[in-house]
Amino acid sequence: MDQRRLVDQARQGDHDAFAELVRGSIARLDTAARLILRDGELARDAVQDGLFRAWRDLRGLREPDRFDAWIYRLTVNACLDIARRRRRRPIEVEIVEITELLAPSLPDPSDEVADRILVDGVMRRLDERGRSIIVLHYFVGLPLSEVASCLDLPLGTVKSRLSRALAEMRIDAHEPVPLPAFASGGSAS
Amino acid sequence: MNADPRVENRLPRILTDLGTGATPDYTDSILARTAATRQRPSWMFTTRLLTMTAITSPAAPVRRVPLRTIGIAALLLLALAVGALLTVGNQPRRLPPPYGLATTGVVSYVNDGQIWVAAADGSGRRAITTTAGVKGLPLFSRDGTRIAFLTYASVFSLGHASLSVADADGRGSMVIDPDAYFINTPSWSPDGRLLVYGKASATDEEAGRVYVAASDGSSPPRLVGDPNAFAVAPVISPDGTRIAFFRFDPARPESFQLTVMDIDGSHALGLSRGAFADIGGAGMEHGTPGIAWSPDGTRILFGAGSPDDQDVFVVDAGGVTPERVIATGPQLEYAATWSPSGSQVAFFRGERFDFPDLYVAAADGSSQRRIATHLSWFTPQWSPDERVIAVVPNPDLNRGEIRLIDLATDEIVPIPIAGTYIDNQPGADTVSFQRLPLP
Numbered sequence: 320m321d322q323r324r325l326v327d328q329a330r331q332g333d334h335d336a337f338a339e340l341v342r343g344s345i346a347r348l349d350t351a352a353r354l355i356l357r358d359g360e361l362a363r364d365a366v367q368d369g370l371f372r373a374w375r376d377l378r379g380l381r382e383p384d385r386f387d388a389w390i391y392r393l394t395v396n397a398c399l400d401i402a403r404r405r406r407r408r409p410i411e412v413e414i415v416e417i418t419e420l421l422a423p424s425l426p427d428p429s430d431e432v433a434d435r436i437l438v439d440g441v442m443r444r445l446d447e448r449g450r451s452i453i454v455l456h457y458f459v460g461l462p463l464s465e466v467a468s469c470l471d472l473p474l475g476t477v478k479s480r481l482s483r484a485l486a487e488m489r490i491d492a493h494e495p496v497p498l499p500a501f502a503s504g505g506s507a508s
Numbered sequence: 509m510n511a512d513p514r515v516e517n518r519l520p521r522i523l524t525d526l527g528t529g530a531t532p533d534y535t536d537s538i539l540a541r542t543a544a545t546r547q548r549p550s551w552m553f554t555t556r557l558l559t560m561t562a563i564t565s566p567a568a569p570v571r572r573v574p575l576r577t578i579g580i581a582a583l584l585l586l587a588l589a590v591g592a593l594l595t596v597g598n599q600p601r602r603l604p605p606p607y608g609l610a611t612t613g614v615v616s617y618v619n620d621g622q623i624w625v626a627a628a629d630g631s632g633r634r635a636i637t638t639t640a641g642v643k644g645l646p647l648f649s650r651d652g653t654r655i656a657f658l659t660y661a662s663v664f665s666l667g668h669a670s671l672s673v674a675d676a677d678g679r680g681s682m683v684i685d686p687d688a689y690f691i692n693t694p695s696w697s698p699d700g701r702l703l704v705y706g707k708a709s710a711t712d713e714e715a716g717r718v719y720v721a722a723s724d725g726s727s728p729p730r731l732v733g734d735p736n737a738f739a740v741a742p743v744i745s746p747d748g749t750r751i752a753f754f755r756f757d758p759a760r761p762e763s764f765q766l767t768v769m770d771i772d773g774s775h776a777l778g779l780s781r782g783a784f785a786d787i788g789g790a791g792m793e794h795g796t797p798g799i800a801w802s803p804d805g806t807r808i809l810f811g812a813g814s815p816d817d818q819d820v821f822v823v824d825a826g827g828v829t830p831e832r833v834i835a836t837g838p839q840l841e842y843a844a845t846w847s848p849s850g851s852q853v854a855f856f857r858g859e860r861f862d863f864p865d866l867y868v869a870a871a872d873g874s875s876q877r878r879i880a881t882h883l884s885w886f887t888p889q890w891s892p893d894e895r896v897i898a899v900v901p902n903p904d905l906n907r908g909e910i911r912l913i914d915l916a917t918d919e920i921v922p923i924p925i926a927g928t929y930i931d932n933q934p935g936a937d938t939v940s941f942q943r944l945p946l947p
Contacts, residue, residue: 332547338539345532354527362529367538374542438522457519458527 326383329374337374344387345370348394351458354442355398355450365401369394391459392469395451399470402447441487448472452481548667548690585829606650606698606943607746607803609848610892613942616646616655617910620926623657623678625942628896628912630921636678644669645691645938649700652676652942654723656694656703659683671703673723676942684721685729692716693741693799696723697748702771704744704751718742718753720771732773741787741798744771745825746805752779752825753799754787754812766799766810766823766831779823781830784812787842798842801825802871803850809834811842811855820844820855820873834873840864843887846871847894854879854888854897866899868915879913884937892943896921900937910939 322343328336345366352362352369373390380389442450448470455466463481467474603609614625619635621642626633637643641659648655653676658669671688674681684703685691694705703721718739721729732751733739742753750768755778757763764787766780787798787810798811802825810831811820820835820842835841835855843864844855851871858864866888869876884900891898896912912921 330547334539334543337542341539342535345535345538349529349532350524350527353529354523359529363532363534366532367534367541370538371542371545375545375548378547434518435522435526438519439526442526453519454523454527458523460520 322386323383326377326380326386330377330380330383334374337377340386341370344390348390351391351454352394352398354454354458355395355447356402357443357450361401362398365397366394368397368401372397388459388461388465391455391461395455395469399447399451437488441484444487445484449480449484452477453484456481546667603803603850605945607848609894609946611944611946612891612893612896613648613652613944615891615898615910615912615923616648616940616942617923617925618643618646618938619924623655626923628891628921628941630912630923633923636676637674637681638678639681645694647694647696647938647940648676648942649696649723650698650943651700652944654700655940656696656723658688658691671705671721673703673725682725684723684725685719690716693743695742695744697744697771698746699748702744702748704742704771706740706742706753716740718751718773732771733769733776734773739767743799743801745801746803750825752801752808752810754810764812766808766812768808768825768827777827779808779825779827779831780810780812780821782812784814784818786815786818787812798844800845802846803848809844809846809853811840811844813840816840818842820853822873834871835867835869835876843885845887845890847890848892849894852894854890856883856885856888866897868897879915879918880911886937886939889939889941891941898939898941900925900939 322340325336325340329340348366348369349362352365353359356362356365369390370393372393376393380386442453445453451470452466455461455469456463461469463477464474467477470477612628614627614632616623616625616636618624619633622635623637623643623646624633624635636655637657639659641661644658644660646655646657654673655676655678656671656673658671660669667690669688669691670683671685671691671694672681672683685707688705688707690708692706694703696703701723703723705719705721706716707719708716716738717731717735718733719729720732721727733753738756739753740756742751744751745768749771751771752766752768754764755767755776756765760783762783762785764784765778765782767776767778769776800809802808806825808823808825809820810823811818813819817838818840819833819837821831822834823829823831834853835844835857837857839857839859841855841857844853846853852868853871853873854866854868856864857867863882864885865878866880866883867876868879879897880899880901882901886900889898890896891912895916896914898910898912900910908926909922909924912923914920
């Protein structure tokens with residue numbers, strides 16, 4: 320069944336339809352939350368909170384076609400809430416060790432590992448909001464204008480923070496990046 | 509900056525590798541939790557339901573306004589108003605009890621899921637409820653002898669609560685509405701016999717309606733007003749005979765209208781000349797009703813406008829003169845409330861969904877003064893002696909306290925609070941002062 324129909328049914332209170340939507344998206348939501356919070360346990364809390372809010376507030380979703388972007392937005396905001404509330408808690412890093420990522424099938428392992436070390440290092444140095452910008456743009460695939468809206472930041476701030484992070488990664492920020500398919504379209508509620 | 513687009517092109521894959529852990533094993537637990545939770549009714553999302561077409565379409569042509577006639581009428585009204593002001597302004601303000609200035613008793617608040625009280629200097633903190641369930645929205649009766657409050661089964665029973673009334677010390681608690689689903693803006697009648705509030709029924713969750721309940725539980729809550737009309741944020745008048753509320757039609761983008769009706773639901777009269785796209789600032793669930801009767805019952809404050817720009821208006825409660833703006837600006841002004849004597853108003857100002865600042869001004873909106881910043885959305889509460897305003901700082905900053913601000917000295921009395929803040933439990937961050945007779 321297509322996602323739009325599932326969303327419509329879930330908005331009518333069909334919990335089975337919502338369950339199907341959750342099963343199709345929870346793995347990537349979990350990844351996004353881990354990248355932002357760098358803690359598997361906190362990421363689980365954030366995803367649970369985001370999905371709970373999604374079910375509770377589904378009738379307020381103005382554009383059902385934007386369900387994917389919407390639940391990422393809810394999850395990222397849940398990540399930021401958790402980060403604010405639990406800032407004093409020691410961080411338990413569960414990020415996969417760089418050496419474990421060295422798969423034999425990669426075309427140029429040395430380049431791949433170097434890139435990952437670089438990205439991992441930059442992500443460590445960023446705060447949760449900075450990591451959210453990277454995750455929403457490059458992992459989720461939202462346009463920068465929507466990232467700004469999602470994080471309640473001016474577009475200029477998003478661009479400058481992204482530019483600084485990319486500079487650390489030795490990346491030309493002006494190079495276009497292919498984005499996932501659902502990144503195009505209007506804004507989510 | 510070195511240009512090396514290779515990494516950026518691979519960033520989506522690198523991020524996936526860096527963030528991927530074991531397959532989430534908590535899918536079933538989150539689904540069990542959502543299955544046990546009702547979705548919020550559509551009327552809680554009135555602004556989000558507006559389509560882009562509705563927002564961006566040009567306004568319908570407006571009929572030509574007879575400016576000369578209106579101008580003459582306005583001049584006549586102005587002359588009448590000035591005359592009335594000159595006459596009334598020199599009279600000492602006498603407000604019949606239980607309105608007007610009074611002695612400040614204790615302040616009630618929610619701490620760790622129970623109702624607590626403390627003296628206005630922060631001393632004598634103690635719980636007055638200890639029963640099961642998470643409490644919210646404490647509200648003293650006008651004579652200070654009783655207190656109404658909500659009880660949620662748990663912090664996750666969002667929206668689902670029962671409404672109870674107890675003596676001011678918490679004893680003798682009795683449930684008067686077991687189905688206070690998404691309750692908003694309860695208010696006591698001046699004689700303490702009735703509670704008026706808005707809620708959605710669990711069997712009709714799309715609808716916001718006005719209910720009246722006997723505070724001694726002698727009769728079940730009764731829906732009043734047009735059963736086919738949506739109504740939110742009802743507030744009873746100081747003489748106990750009328751109810752002001754926002755009537756709206758969810759099918760129309762701009763239809764919030766301040767309306768008054770008799771306590772039995774009859775004689776509904778639209779007061780605001782304009783109909784508005786949005787009300788309530790940050791959201792009804794946070795207790796920002798946007799409607800406040802002046803203590804003498806002659807005027808009504810309300811906040812309304814668009815989702816991104818609301819203003820505070822005052823309107824004659826008899827419907828004679830149109831509303832006029834008393835607080836405006838590029839941000840949202842909302843949650844306005846009168847001081848006990850009616851000589852001042854307090855209101856919030858801030859961006860939509862941002863944590864607002866508290867302002868106090870003269871009753872006509874002049875002499876605005878910023879009192880506090882970055883607050884929770886609960887309507888500011890005046891102490892009965894008009895010396896103190898209670899606010900709750902932004903809960904996201906986890907400050908864990910209520911602040912009683914002395915308006916003369918800016919001195920702050922902090923009262924610590926604990927417990928989980930749930931943004932969809934009406935009343936988790938509310939405060940109510942006990943009003944006692946003047947000596």
